[in-house]
Amino acid sequence: MKYILEANNLRKEYQGFTLDNISIKLVRGTITGLIGPNGAGKTTTIKLIMNMIKKNSGDISIFGLNYKNDEKEMKNRIGYVGEEQYFYQNKTIKWTEKFVSGFYNNWDSDIFSAFIEKFQLPANKKIKNFSKGMKVKLSFAVALSHNPELLILDEPTSGLDPIIRREILDLLLELKQKEELSVFVSSHITDDLFRISDHISYMVNGKIIISEVKDELLARWKKINYKPDSLPEGIEKKLMNVEKQLFGSSGITDKYQEMAGSLITGIKQGDIKVENVGLDDILISLVNGE
Amino acid sequence: MWKLIRVQSLNYLRYLIPLGIFLIFYFREFYQGGKLPVFVFLCFWAFLLVSGSLTTSESYEEKNNGYEILGILPVTNKEIVSSKFILVLGTVMLVTGLNIFLLILRTKSPEKLNMMIMIGLLWGVVCLLYGAQMYIGIFKFGYNRMTKYFWFFFLIILVLLIFFLGDFIFPGLNINKQAVIKFADSRIWLFLVPAGGVLYCYLYKIAVRVKETSEEV
Numbered sequence: 001m002k003y004i005l006e007a008n009n010l011r012k013e014y015q016g017f018t019l020d021n022i023s024i025k026l027v028r029g030t031i032t033g034l035i036g037p038n039g040a041g042k043t044t045t046i047k048l049i050m051n052m053i054k055k056n057s058g059d060i061s062i063f064g065l066n067y068k069n070d071e072k073e074m075k076n077r078i079g080y081v082g083e084e085q086y087f088y089q090n091k092t093i094k095w096t097e098k099f100v101s102g103f104y105n106n107w108d109s110d111i112f113s114a115f116i117e118k119f120q121l122p123a124n125k126k127i128k129n130f131s132k133g134m135k136v137k138l139s140f141a142v143a144l145s146h147n148p149e150l151l152i153l154d155e156p157t158s159g160l161d162p163i164i165r166r167e168i169l170d171l172l173l174e175l176k177q178k179e180e181l182s183v184f185v186s187s188h189i190t191d192d193l194f195r196i197s198d199h200i201s202y203m204v205n206g207k208i209i210i211s212e213v214k215d216e217l218l219a220r221w222k223k224i225n226y227k228p229d230s231l232p233e234g235i236e237k238k239l240m241n242v243e244k245q246l247f248g249s250s251g252i253t254d255k256y257q258e259m260a261g262s263l264i265t266g267i268k269q270g271d272i273k274v275e276n277v278g279l280d281d282i283l284i285s286l287v288n289g290e
Numbered sequence: 291m292w293k294l295i296r297v298q299s300l301n302y303l304r305y306l307i308p309l310g311i312f313l314i315f316y317f318r319e320f321y322q323g324g325k326l327p328v329f330v331f332l333c334f335w336a337f338l339l340v341s342g343s344l345t346t347s348e349s350y351e352e353k354n355n356g357y358e359i360l361g362i363l364p365v366t367n368k369e370i371v372s373s374k375f376i377l378v379l380g381t382v383m384l385v386t387g388l389n390i391f392l393l394i395l396r397t398k399s400p401e402k403l404n405m406m407i408m409i410g411l412l413w414g415v416v417c418l419l420y421g422a423q424m425y426i427g428i429f430k431f432g433y434n435r436m437t438k439y440f441w442f443f444f445l446i447i448l449v450l451l452i453f454f455l456g457d458f459i460f461p462g463l464n465i466n467k468q469a470v471i472k473f474a475d476s477r478i479w480l481f482l483v484p485a486g487g488v489l490y491c492y493l494y495k496i497a498v499r500v501k502e503t504s505e506e507v
Binding site: 050051052054071072073074075076080082084086087088089090099100102103104105 | 293297353354355356358359361362363364365366503504
C-alpha cells in the first residue's frame with residue numbers, strides 16, 4: 001500500500017462555506033503540510049479525516065481501512081493533536097494517562113513517562129492550571145504513546161511562544177527520522193512547515209489549489225526582480241504580486257522553469273535577478289490570485 | 291466500553307446531594323415504615339436521581355469537552371451510546387429494585403403491595419424512557435439546547451405523577467384512585483414493563499443513528 005492516507009473528493013457544506021472536492025494522498029513515512037490562511041478549511045479537512053464531523057460526500061481511507069467498518073482500529077493507529085487541547089480539566093496527568101491508556105491496544109506507559117519527563121510536565125498538577133504550551137506538550141505525549149503510524153496535527157504550534165514552538169518542531173524533526181511514522185500537519189505558520197515538510201498542499205477558500213513535493217514546488221516558484229523594461233515581452237503578464245517601483249520591480253511566478261531560458265540574457269546583464277521564494281510568498285500569491 | 295461505563299458512572303455519582311437525600315429517606319423508610327405516600331415520594335425521587343445524574347454527568351462532559359476527547363480515542367459512537375444507555379438502565383434498575391425490595395419487606399397488605407409494585411415498575415419504565423429521549427436530544431441538539439427543555443419534561447413528569455398518584459400523595463383529592471386500583475388489579479400493566487423495555491431498545495437504536503449522523507462528535 002503506497003498511501004497511508006487517501007481522501008478523494010471530500011465535500012463538506014456549511015452555511016456560507018463549502019469545502020469542495022478535497023483530495024489528499026499521503027505517502028507512508030513522509031510529512032505533508034497543509035498551508036492556508038485562517039478560514040481556508042484546514043481544520044474542517046482534518047476533522048473530516050478524523051471522522052469528527054460528517055462529510056457530505058467523498059471517501060476517506062486510512063491504512064486501507066474505512067471509518068464505517070474499522071473506526072476503532074484506525075484510531076488505534078492514529079495520533080492526533082488538535083488546535084484546541086481537550087482534557088478533563090480537574091484531573092492530573094496521572095489520571096489522564098490511566099483514562100486514555102485503557103482505550104488503546106498498544107499503549108506504552110514507558111514512552112508516555114519519557115515524554116512527560118522530557119517536557120518537564122508536572123504529573124500531579126491539575127490540567128486546568130496548565131499553560132497552553134503545557135497542554136500542547138501533553139497532547140503530543142498522549143498522541144505518541146500508543147505508537148501511532150499516522151500523526152495528524154491541526155495547527156499544533158498556533159498560539160505558542162517561540163521557545164515551545166521550537167521544542168515542538170524539534171520533536172517533529174526527530175520523529176521524521178523514524179521513517180515508519182507519517183505526519184499530516186496543518187498550519188498557517190509557513191516557516192514551521194518549511195522546516196519539517198516533504199510535501200506541501202495549499203488550501204484557499206475550501207479548495208486545495210496546489211499539492212506538490214516541497215523541493216519541486218520551490219524550484220517552480222521564484223521571485224523575479226527586474227529593472228524597468230528589462231523583461232522579455234509577455235513575461236510580466238505571467239507574474240503574480242507585481243510590485244512596481246521607480247528603479248525596479250518584482251513579481252512571483254510559478255512557471256520559472258518554463259521562462260528561465262528567456263531570462264538568461266537579462267540575468268547575465270544584471271537587469272534581472274531571480275530569488276527563491278518562501279512558502280508564505282506562494283500563499284500570498286495564491287490568496288491574491290483567487 | 292466497560293471503561294467508558296466505569297468513568298461515566300463516576301460522573302453519575304457527582305449528583306451527591308439528591309443521592310444523599312434519597313438514601314436518607316430510603317433508610318428512614320426501611321427502618322420505620324412501608325407507607326404508600328413515602329413510597330410514591332421515593333419513586334419520584336428515583337426519577338429525580340436518574341434525570342439529575344444524567345444531567346450532571348452530561349454537564350460535566352460538556353464542560354470538559356468530553357465528546358471531543360472521545361472523538362479522538364478509539365471508541366465508536368455505538369459504544370458511547372451503549373455506555374450511556376447501560377448506565378441509565380443500571381441506575382433505574384438499582385433504584386427501582388431498591389424501592390420494590392423495600393416494599394416487599396415492609397408492606398403487609400397484599401392488595402397494597404400489588405399496587406405499589408405496579409407503581410414502582412411503571413415508574414421505572416418512565417425513568418428509563420425519559421433517560422433515552424434525553425440522550426437522543428443531547429446527541430441531536432447538544433447538551434446546552436437540551437437543558438432548556440429539561441424543565442418542560444420535568445413538569446410533564448410532575449403532572450403525570452400528580453394525575454395518577456395524587457390521590458395517594460394527598461389523600462382526599464380523589465382524582466382517579468379507584469381507576470388506579472382497578473388497573474393494578476387487572477394486571478394489564480404487567481405487559482407495559484416489557485413493552486417499555488422494547489421501546490427502550492428501539493430508542494437506543496435511534497440514539498445510535500442520531501449520534502452517528504450528528505454534526506458534532
